[in-house]
Every structure is written in structure tokens, then in C-alpha cells.
Amino acid sequence: MARTAGSFGEKTEAALREAAVALMARHGYEAVSMRRLAAEIGLQAAALYKYFPTKEDLLFTLLREHMEGLVAAWQAADPGGNDQTRRLAAFVRNHIVFHVERRHSTHVSNMELRSLSPARLTAILKLRSSYEKELRQILREGAANGEFAIDDPGLTAMAIIQMITGVIVWFRPDERLSVEEVAERYLAMTMRLAGARARTEAG
Amino acid sequence: MARTAGSFGEKTEAALREAAVALMARHGYEAVSMRRLAAEIGLQAAALYKYFPTKEDLLFTLLREHMEGLVAAWQAADPGGNDQTRRLAAFVRNHIVFHVERRHSTHVSNMELRSLSPARLTAILKLRSSYEKELRQILREGAANGEFAIDDPGLTAMAIIQMITGVIVWFRPDERLSVEEVAERYLAMTMRLAGARARTEAG
Numbered sequence: 001m002a003r004t005a006g007s008f009g010e011k012t013e014a015a016l017r018e019a020a021v022a023l024m025a026r027h028g029y030e031a032v033s034m035r036r037l038a039a040e041i042g043l044q045a046a047a048l049y050k051y052f053p054t055k056e057d058l059l060f061t062l063l064r065e066h067m068e069g070l071v072a073a074w075q076a077a078d079p080g081g082n083d084q085t086r087r088l089a090a091f092v093r094n095h096i097v098f099h100v101e102r103r104h105s106t107h108v109s110n111m112e113l114r115s116l117s118p119a120r121l122t123a124i125l126k127l128r129s130s131y132e133k134e135l136r137q138i139l140r141e142g143a144a145n146g147e148f149a150i151d152d153p154g155l156t157a158m159a160i161i162q163m164i165t166g167v168i169v170w171f172r173p174d175e176r177l178s179v180e181e182v183a184e185r186y187l188a189m190t191m192r193l194a195g196a197r198a199r200t201e202a203g
Numbered sequence: 204m205a206r207t208a209g210s211f212g213e214k215t216e217a218a219l220r221e222a223a224v225a226l227m228a229r230h231g232y233e234a235v236s237m238r239r240l241a242a243e244i245g246l247q248a249a250a251l252y253k254y255f256p257t258k259e260d261l262l263f264t265l266l267r268e269h270m271e272g273l274v275a276a277w278q279a280a281d282p283g284g285n286d287q288t289r290r291l292a293a294f295v296r297n298h299i300v301f302h303v304e305r306r307h308s309t310h311v312s313n314m315e316l317r318s319l320s321p322a323r324l325t326a327i328l329k330l331r332s333s334y335e336k337e338l339r340q341i342l343r344e345g346a347a348n349g350e351f352a353i354d355d356p357g358l359t360a361m362a363i364i365q366m367i368t369g370v371i372v373w374f375r376p377d378e379r380l381s382v383e384e385v386a387e388r389y390l391a392m393t394m395r396l397a398g399a400r401a402r403t404e405a406g
Contacts, residue, residue, distance in 0.1 A: 166365025
């Protein structure tokens, strides 16, 4: 976590992040105390408070890093260019793999926005909205150049994001399908939903 | 709530249900005490404990009633018959209207399964699975009679349920669209996703 770099130790940082999202996903943010969290990773509460003066500081850092990580992963995965079908496929694959690998963090990010102060909530929603805008743009441009058949890019973007984020509700690594297979099937459904040309011709 | 009928009073029951799901949706189940809940509706904690000996008894009642209400609403909405496109439309409309009207209750039902004892969790999951099975059956029969083009009815059912439940994340009654309009747009997306015949011919 950026603010603790060089002081907390990378291993402690990773342990803290993992313990925090696991405990908060299990019990809810309000029910998890800083004391309990510190104990979970073998720290004194005082040491934890040194880096995160309030529990909300910690929550905000977790949520911000989650969203920044998602935006960065998408920037790395985005093939760019004018082929919006290709970009949509990259978006769906990246989104599913990212969230399946961060199930607890995703739960906390979806549920605990309610626990942020207004200014911090605004900061996270801004990040989220810039990410969702990428998908809306892909859909809008793909509709404009005839790749997709979409009535309402905004609503379609929300529908796709909720559908593909929903994978974490039921998917577990020991399921009959691998993450990649699940992503391919959700991609096929996304392409249908977007009225993608290839699909329409085939079906 | 069934167990309190005739003793608690209908008004108190309704106030309790509303306060409980609102507080739990806002703060998380673990963070809400029976004392606070009783205070919220102007009861003594002792009076509440009389009807719900533990907080988990209350949670279970809320979750069970939510799922039983959903199943009952679907049974009333299901047109039956062999026209699976018509049944799918009824399913989507009923699901969206039911959940938008019970946003807090839906949040609690989705998040607080983690707080149930194993036996009660099993009971709720059984109800949920019987509901999801209805959608799988519609998709499977529709695929068999050529109404839909679907690779994987199980995965498609999960995708549709997550997509249409996701409406509660962003939809508010003061949005630019009414619940019914949102339901119609999600229905159009569902039909595409299911490769429904009418859609394919049109698009």
C-alpha cells in the first residue's frame, strides 16, 4: 500500500491486505476492529494505528487500490484500435480474471462504499465511473461503426458489468470450468447481449 | 412474519422487518444489535427477544420470507404453457420488480448468508436453488423447442439472474426510467443473451 511503503514491510503489507479483506468480507467492515485485525497478522494495534490512524483510512486504501488495480489491469489489457469487438473481448476477460482472483476484495469494494466518508466515497466513485466509461465508449463506438446492435449503451454497460462481476458469487477454482473457460462463456453471452455482428451472422 | 402472527401485531411486524433490513443493509448484520433494533421501533429489547430468542432467528426469518416471497411472486406471475419466451419475459419482469421494491432486503439476502448456521444456510440455499431451477428449466425447454440458442443453460441462468438483480445497485425511483421501462430494456437484453428467435430474426 502506497502510504506504508518502506516502513511497514512488503510482507506485512500483503498480510494486512489479505487479512483485512478476508475479515471484512466475512463479518462486514463495522464488525471488524483494528485490534482484531492487528492480532490476525501478529501486530500490536498501536503499530497498525501508526500507519492507518483510523479504520476508515485502511478501508479507503483498500478500496482505492482495488479500483486503481482494476484500471491499471485494463490499461495493460486494452488492445486499443478501432476493432471494438476485440476491445470488448479484452475488457470482459480482464474483468473476470481480475475479480475472480480478488473475490474478497471485490465483495468489500461492492459492499462497504456505504462506510466511506462523502469525500472518499466521491473519490472511489470517480475511479469506478472512469472505468465504466471505458466500457460505455467501446459499446458506443462499436454501435456507431456497426459492430454492435445496442439500444442503450449506458444500460448495456451496467448490465454487462453486473453479469460478469457476478461470476465471483458462484465460481470457485474447483468448479468444473477453469477461470478462462468461464470467461470465454461469459464473453459469448456478452457478445450476444451486445448484438455483435459475428454472433448475429452465426446464429 | 409467520412465527409472530397474532402476538406481535401486524404494524410492529412490518416496522420490525423494515428497520431490520434497513439497519443491516446499512451497517451489516454483525454490527446491528437486538437492543438497537428494538430501540429503532420503540420496543424493549426483552419484547424482541421474546419473539426472536437470537438475532440469527430474526435473520433467518427475514431471509426465508424474502425467498418465499420471491418464489410465491413467481408462481403467481408464471403464465405456464409451452411458450418459453413468454415465460422468460414474465420471469425477468417479476424478478426486477420484486427486487427493486425490496432493495434493502435483497442486499441483506445476498450478503448475510455468511451469518447463518449451516442448517439454516442449507434451507435458504434450497429455496434459492428451487427458484433458479425454474429459470434453468425455461432456458432448457426453450433451447429444446428451438425458441432459444443457448450453449449452457446453467451458466446462462446465473448470468441472467446476476444481470437482472444488479438493477438494484444503480436504479433509484427518481432515475430517468421507471421500473417498468428498466424491466423492458433488461428483458430485451435477456432475450438477446438467450438467442431468442424473434431477436435473431429482427437483428
